[in-house]
Amino acid sequence: MLEPFVEAIAYMFGNPITFLLIIFAVIWGIAFGSVPGLTGIVGVALLIPFTFVFDPTEGLLLLGGVYVGSTFGGSISAILFNTPGSPEAACTALDGYPMAKRGQAGKALGIALSASAIGGIFGTVVLTLLAPPMARLALSFGPPEYFALAVLGITAISGIGGGSLLKGLTAGLLGLGVATVGLDPITGMERYTFGNLGLLTGVSFVPAIIGMFALAEVLQRVSESHRTPEATAKVSTQLPTLRELLATRITLLRSSTVGAIIGALPGVGATTAAFISYSEAVRWSKHPEAFGTGVAEGIAAPEAANNSAVGGSMIPLLALGIPGSATTAVMLGGLTIHGIIPGPLLMQQNTQLVYSVFLGMMLANVLMLLFGLPAARYFALILRAPYALVGPAIVVLCMTGVYALNSNPFDVAVMLIMGATGFLLRRLQYPVASFIIGLVLGPIAELSLRQGLMIVDYSYWAFASRPITAVLLLAALASLVYGFYGQYRRHRARRTAVGVMSIPPAPTNGATSGGVREGAQPP
């Protein structure tokens, strides 16, 4: 049983270059992940030509290491600058940046780093021990199950933020609506393009997320008085204490499991895992309205999930030859050029390759922990620079990164428009998180719904009565109802409090609160 591991260890120590490659890969990955616009996919794709000179194992370890590193890299810029360097770090910014603004950037980075490492190791363990059965489990997920999963993620918007429930739902639906712009994924017809060539590509979520977070943040900072103290200036990553870690253990376990499963499903990867895990954390929390203000679970959940999904998405790749995410699809191309045919026979015929990958990914996660600490510290140095330089530099990086991604100036336009939209939404107190969730999960929800209906010959009952689908949809419905109820109860509690306090003792008392407003101050 242990023999293939021993072989793999012998191989790796016999070729010490593998260690150098993994170290380089993780650093390259962290760098790519942290620059907005350049994602892990680009980092992997750029290295594929370089893998020609190495043998297949070394090549795959190189690419895998980049994948691991980039999934953490995005969180650094998300927490420090509210600029998710990669889309899977978008949820991390939702709670990471507010925590950083309170002066606890070090703590936020520490939580992100340890959650990433824990999730990543969990995902790799699942990959190592459970790859074939997990792959078969993933096969039982058809379009109706994907739809139910997406709905589960979307319904969580009913709980995010303490503000108006209706505003949250509207923001989410707006995100779903914006996601429909472009070509219909099934019929190929144009939707909401108004004859504009640029809108044919639709609103891709990478530029949209960068715009809504980074650009909106730049505008926000400009709008603040420049005498705001630099609360984020002093940053040294503080890893959480064991007690703090144990306090979030349920979140970590749940998020890692969710991440591994979603990663193992072909077509959805780290980004979807992060969003669904964040939604689940909101749903199961005792204080859902605290999310978005800087809570530890809000950082731990997406970070554990997206790194766990890295290992998870390699499960179908190694067990069946089917990529589990967009990044692993690129890695699959990297395998083919070495003459390796990915498929179920891979695990039997290339055991040394496969087991070296298991060990290498584990090592990469540990290295990520080691390199993440100084990396975060170096990035934090940027915070010492005056915002007059940092702000415009961020704008330039975003522009360049988004442009280089697709050579499509319209993507940049999307980023700008989303930046303005994000700024306005925040001003009008619509939760941006709900919009983003709608934008990211919308396409999966729509496509799976329509594919699923085609498969069951348009019988809605046959669609919803599939076992896994039914369970997930019922859970979504239950949580939606519970969300409404909880909101209603909080609303009633506030009303009662206001009712008690807004009876002025005397009309000329100069009552402090004008009119009846929620959350009125006591006189």
Place this chain on the structure above:
Amino acid sequence: MFSMPRGTAPTLAAICALALTVAANPTRAEAQTYPSRSIEVVHQYGAGGGTDRFIRAVGVPFEDVTGQALVPISVQGGGGIPAYANFRLRRSDGYALMAIGPDQVIAHALGRIDINTLMPLARVQYDQGLFIVRSDSPFETIHDLIATAKADPGAIKVGITGAAGFDETLVGLWNLRSGAEVTAVPFGSAEMVSNTLGGQVDAMYEEYGPARGLLESGDLRALVVFSEQRLPVLPDVPTAQELGYDVTLGRWRAFAMHADADPDHAAVLVDAIAHAVETDSYKTFEAQSALQYRSVLLGPSDFRAFVDREAEVYTAVLTQLGFIQ
């Protein structure tokens, strides 16, 4: 007026002179032999995908022959229209190529682009697809599938990739020519395979290369191949032609220039590409992607004739399918 440091005026003058020289003489770069810098190849697929790797695979021996690299530029999405628009905005100076395939012909048939603005250079790869089912499917041979489809038209679900693209056209052509009507369900390529393995759809349409691992392991079974001849690696799988249905469409990858580009440049490129695809490194790549079966290099005139024939077929099929009113 504020005072400037001493050397500013002459430096500024030099920069202006330089700029004017460059502006007045745009072909200065071409004073040396063509090509004198790297050539950018625009394509509509993602970084690291099949077309990206194709360009790089041709680019390596191309660089040995010409000294210049082929750089893939990915402009994804929008049915290939943004890629085409990006290509059209570039100058016809011979340093911009486009990697084209059936999707461009389909876009032309649908009236979204005008393929006559492109000069076909060389068709390099020509693939062939198959109908594939999972190993425990009730369809043992293609005849089982045809029988079921004729008895219950549209009941059999075949997974495809893309929307209103090549796969859908091919399945449409199959339906028309064979009378065995199946329903095409669009997926992303990874989900298409997993849904077929998992039994969510009855069959899928895929090229041999991407499905090779699962075919060899026995988890998938091929029923029919859409080509003029049987594949040597699948000797028992009949072609659609043998069954009496003339469906031989396949995905192909080729290079094109601007229609108004310099013919001398075109000749240089065709020559370089022809040399590049004969090299061992490219042949190895071709074999790895299982593309060696009918990938015959077509030069400009043969390729243009091929494109015209394809355009006719696609227009006819798309009209009958209702995509063209």
Place this chain on the structure above:
Amino acid sequence: MGKAIVNLAVAGFFFLGSIWLWYIADGFPTSPRYSQIDTDYWPKLVFALMALTTGGQVVSSALSLRAELKAWNAGLAPDTGMPSAQSMFIFLRVIAMAVLIMAYYFGFQYLGFSIATVLFLWLATFTVSFRNAAVKILFAPLFTMALALIFTQVLALPLPRGVGVFYDISLLLY
């Protein structure tokens, strides 16, 4: 109260918008083969739901506005929500930065990467206050050059070249 009015206006805008978008979806070209889950299936679903939620918002913000008006009539001092001079200035700064970013976007395509980035950085760093002007002047070209080098040499990723004479200048630079 200004806030309540804005809320009502925005809700109303979204409400009318969702109905309008629903009607546009109704006019989408149909596909012969996917008639039961056609191009307009999902957008109509989404915008119908949005009309519901925004309709609810219109009602709820109208109610709270009415409550505020009643309180105003009852003699309590309202919060007029009028912007002060200070916030006007900040508002203008935001607009300036937004306009600058848009100009950079267009410059990116017409002037090419290097020129547009240098100009943008010079202008933008001067919009936000910071004492040391020399640093600001130097930062722009240095940062631009470093970025151009990394993107074109290390990463071999495309950078925009601009049109006309700027195209040729950019060829010189990278």
